[in-house]
Amino acid sequence: MPDSLTLRVNGREVTVPRGSMVSAAVALSGAAAFRRSVTGEPRGPLCGMGICFECRVTIDGREHVRSCQEPCRAGMNVEVGQADSAQNVSASTNGAAQSRYDIVVVGAGPAGLAATRCARETGASVALLDDNPAPGGQIWRAMVSNSAEALISSRVVAAPAPGHLTIETASGTLDLAYRCLILATGARERFLPFPGWTLPNVMGAGGLQALAKSGLPIAGKNVIVAGSGPLLLAVAKYLRDHGAHVRLIAEQASHPAVIGFALRLAAHPQKLAQAIQLRASLAITRHLTSCWPVRAEGRERLEAVTLRRRDLTWTEPCDYLACGFGLVPNTELAALLGCRLAGGAVAIDEMQQTSVAGIYAAGEATGIGGLELSVVEGEIAGYAAAGSLAAARARFSARQTHRHFAALLDRAFALREGLRHLAGDDTLVCRCEDVTLGRVRACTGWREAKLHTRCGMGPCQGRVCGGALEFLQGWHADSTRPPVFPARLNTLTGDRRNVSR
Ligand SMILES: Cc1cc2nc3c(=O)[nH]c(=O)nc-3n(C[C@H](O)[C@H](O)[C@H](O)COP(=O)(O)OP(=O)(O)OC[C@H]3O[C@@H](n4cnc5c(N)ncnc54)[C@H](O)[C@@H]3O)c2cc1C
């Protein structure tokens, strides 16, 4: 089988390596804008993981397809750069199939994979599903083979009755019935608005990494990596290893905070070794603490970034800005199911069970703690949901160790007050509906902002502006309503055909 394939983007032939996502083909075609916003601004991918909906294109006549989640196929016709209406969601006439499992695991990242492995060990019937086109989650994106037996490109959009989920796939709708449910929905990046942040090629840090893993050609590009947290180093190394010129890593945390974090890693020898290795591999890359972007500039796409460090402000030309200010747990599905949230994450007991009996949660949806904590939480949830409580208890001490690391991370990379002033009144905060921060600030809270400005009402359903407004205004989403992701009309209302397994 040839290792490349050819498709068309706006009528132009583009050849990409097999396995690339459509987002990579669009970038290779030279198109700057993937879509136009409701006020006509050029937009391109931001998150690289299917949550921002900024990379929407039309594929073979299907509108609003997220190009970062859609694998390229030979002969595909992709249309980009069109004016877009956020409310215009296409309908289809697919039927629905129904299946019943002991345990359903939502999310095939490290936590969900671990939960599935442990639950299957006990003989339980387990369905694992993920919105992404391959299992692996954010860190092992497409590196895990389909032997994990996951229902891929399948996302939970609603929970029509206790013990039932509505799943939307590319080809139809599935009703899954479960005895126990494990939510391993992970986290997304926190994006903070600043002037110019909506320009194409301003992306999340993990977002640019995800897009590069999906085939975006990055070799020879000038990149600035900015924001906060150890993810910046991992991203910088990945991009550099793939031929990008990483001009600068700008970390908002102070030098003492970063050094203090490194010293405390002595309690976590494996993490310390990883950190030393990562830092050494980036020894010749400029790494500035107490530094962050204040403006992105360019016409149809990013051309330069203005940064600030203490009293100094300067401008660096670049092709990409990879910018993320830490991670935010994905709690929408848990909230829809009535699970209690605490501190912005899903609240759990010692067995990883949520406040709703039979619903468990694991990994970064329960709080940001890194890969190892996600895996051990997944193991505990998998065993506990399957009734193997002794096996679950045997993992408690490992979880405690990794929780200590999570607390260190949280303290060291807390966002500084000064970042609250990055956006001005005329800076867009809601990218789906093009709502400025000034309009949102005139409201008393989330509910009023939604009603009066449509902030958070577009396809990302507040996943981008919600994390920003939590930091900027101290607002938390007041409720989650179905669908938790934009869905086809008949997924929610339609023609259902029940097929038993
Ligand atoms: C963008 C990004 C990049 C990262 N890069 C690195 C890195 O390079 N190195 C590192 O050490 N750590 C990285 N991390 C952190 C790392 O991903 C986590 O520590 C770890 O992967 C968390 O595992 P998890 O299983 O909890 O979640 P994830 O790996 O995030 O997996 C959650 C999965 O749930 C799926 N999902 C969510 N909602 C639904 C739904 N409704 N229906 C169906 N599926 C759903 C998602 O598609 C996703 O695949 C990154 C995190 C992010 C957000």
Ligand code: FES
């Ligand atoms: S870049 Fe595709 S959804 Fe965000």
